[in-house]
Amino acid sequence: MHKIIKMLKAADDVYSMEFEAARIAKAFKPGQFVILRAHEKGERVPFSICNVNRDKGTITIVFRKVGKTTEYMSKLENGQFILDATGPLGQPSQLLNIKSGSSERVLFVSENSAAIRIYAELKYLHDNNVHADALLSFEDENRLMFKEEIEKLSNKTYISFKNGEGEFDGSTDKAVKHILENGNYTLVVCMGSVKMMKEVSAVTKTKGIKTIVSLNVLMLDGTGMCGACRVNVGNEIKFACEDGPEFDGHLVDFDEVMIRQSIYSSVEAKKKYREQHAGTEAAVEKEGC
Structure with missing residues (x-):
């Protein structure tokens, strides 16, 4: 579980979220990203890491409200939690x-x-x-x-x-x-x-x-x-x-x-992709991608 420290609304559909993730903040290098799962039934979604505060052990992401996951995330408040975060992933800049x-x-x-x-x-x-x-x-x-x-x-x-x-x-x-x-x-x-x-x-x-x-x-x-x-x-x-x-x-x-x-632009498209590859990509399904 990762506690949300600061939620800000930057525009009508754009939000900034700072949350606790000390190990990710410590290992992060510019250019890398994180994968979040907001709740137990949520999909795994990648987000760019925009900033880190190693002293506080926090990372900051920005997202636009475009689907079910980001709709859910946009309603979260300071002090609430997201389920898990994996990272930092990808190659440094x-x-x-x-x-x-x-x-x-x-x-x-x-x-x-x-x-x-x-x-x-x-x-x-x-x-x-x-x-x-x-x-x-x-x-x-x-x-x-x-x-x-x-x-x-x-x-x-x-x-x-x-x-x-x-x-x-x-x-x-x-x-x-x-x-x-x-x-x-x-x-x-x-x-x-x-x-x-x-x-x-x-x-x-x-x-x-x-x-x-x-x-x-x-x-x-x-x-x-x-x-x-x-x-x-x-x-x-x-x-x-x-x-x-x-x-x-x-x-x-x-x-x-x-x-x-x-x-792969929508939740429906992702679901269809997984169904089409259920036999050959069972590991992907297991990971909840």
């Missing part, structure tokens, strides 16, 4: 290879609630004196969230609204193109929808700027057993949960990612 004081110039690009998902990696670069800016993209001003948290860590924070308000014309990839034309960046880190990551990767590829994308949107069971997060990266088969969730955006087959995402 490639950014951890950047040495303190490096001349790298990094641009983070996020979309909607992913604005806080960049926090842990941005903090790592900030603490190691590496230049990093951030572009936070939202549907409109009413969806603006986590701006203050990011501004404390980034050298410069850009805000883009898809409805065309602000200094950009509304398209995230066009905003990125404008920023790159006016800044000497060596690396782009992109987190958000598959469509957005694909478009941004296309822009950075033409400019020859290395790009890292996060494919946590594909993960189903988080242990590599179900194969749902299989993806083609540079003509090699990878699994987002074991080999990622971060990959080279110029090598990812985004069309395949979008097809897989649509297959």
Whole structure:
């Protein structure tokens, strides 16, 4: 059991949850994720770890209310509990290879609630004196969230609204193109929808700027057993949960990612997948994936 320390509502359907998980907090490295089961009959769902407090022994996740599990979680309050948490899982971010004081110039690009998902990696670069800016993209001003948290860590924070308000014309990839034309960046880190990551990767590829994308949107069971997060990266088969969730955006087959995402996009789709593979993937069923 993991006690909830702080529940915050960041937007109409976006919530931040800080809860006790001392062992996970101690072992966590930026880029990794956790799998939660909110109650005994709940499904196992992966969430990015946005921040940790090792002194308090807590980790923080952010989620959007989109299904039964997140609907249940959104109603939890401070002092209540979630059943179990497994992690940290996945590979640490490639950014951890950047040495303190490096001349790298990094641009983070996020979309909607992913604005806080960049926090842990941005903090790592900030603490190691590496230049990093951030572009936070939202549907409109009413969806603006986590701006203050990011501004404390980034050298410069850009805000883009898809409805065309602000200094950009509304398209995230066009905003990125404008920023790159006016800044000497060596690396782009992109987190958000598959469509957005694909478009941004296309822009950075033409400019020859290395790009890292996060494919946590594909993960189903988080242990590599179900194969749902299989993806083609540079003509090699990878699994987002074991080999990622971060990959080279110029090598990812985004069309395949979008097809897989649509297959496993709902509780009903996950249930159908499990039923279809009941004979060959009994271990997956046993794990409650």
